[in-house]
């Protein structure tokens with residue numbers, strides 16, 4: 233048995249999801265006439281209590297569209313130095329929006345309100361104008377860390393008071409939500425715009441949703457088209473997204489429980505130096521001094537355990553709906569061999 237823990241993007245559509253895709257009514261979404269895409273966008277907007285939504289190819293696309301709409305050439309985005317928008321989106325902040333970035337060092341990728349307050353550029357012609365604050369929840373590079381509701385409330389209140397939009401990279405927002413005991417509508421209230429992934433833990437094959445005001449989404453739709461992101465009978469994929477939101481959210485807690493078990497098993501391994509705190513479905517191991525992540529990943533692959541190097545001395549495991557109790561059992565046996 234192959235044990236797939238490289239990413240929660242490896243999930244495959246479940247039988248019920250395939251059924252929903254097969255029977256979805258379709259049309260041309262570039263003309264606004266795919267009923268299933270329209271249904272997904274309306275459903276998500278309503279769920280998060282936002283005016284409008286836009287179905288996109290990926291989380292990178294939703295984040296980059298959002299940044300391009302919020303921030304103009306010569307202005308800046310404020311984010312944590314571990315942010316996906318900075319590290320893993322091909323330099324898109326600069327390449328797509330022509331914008332600069334101010335990187336802050338948070339706690340496992342989480343910023344606090346005082347840091348953000350101190351980072352806003354003064355109203356001075358020498359400064360790069362701060363035009364967006366972007367947070368991630370959960371934080372991928374922070375080992376799936378989550379914000380507290382209090383922290384998000386403070387940051388949201390502050391950004392509103394200085395009239396700077398607040399964006400959420402919510403690639404794993406449902407993982408955060410089930411642990412925080414929060415609702416999508418509360419997230420919709422905290423953030424001006426949100427990127428929500430359907431294809432990670434939720435298990436849809438493709439797609440992310442961008443949420444915001446009507447005016448914002450109208451501009452976002454134009455940017456998506458300019459980037460070649462107009463997609464025709466995308467309802468096949470939207471149907472999978474609808475199914476995922478209806479059936480595959482509550483089960484995320486199981487992924488979190490299995491991630492905690494992985495951490496417990498790995499704690500005892502002699503080659504593991506430390507483990508980042510496990511809050512959701514990500515486990516990041518730090519290797520003992522002198523060990524390389526590339527070598528360790530290759531060794532584990534020999535045992536049928538697939539994981540990802542995360543920098544030269546870290547290894548990442550991500551649990552998801554394709555990793556069940558049987559796989560967990562096999563993992564525990566093989567990794568301790």
Ligand SMILES: *Cc1c(COP(=O)(O)O)cnc(C)c1O
Pocket residue numbers: 289290291292293316317368370371372401403404429440
């Ligand atoms: C995976 C991920 C994204 C988007 O990834 P895509 O592969 O472009 O869908 C964005 N932010 C975070 C934190 C992620 O983990």
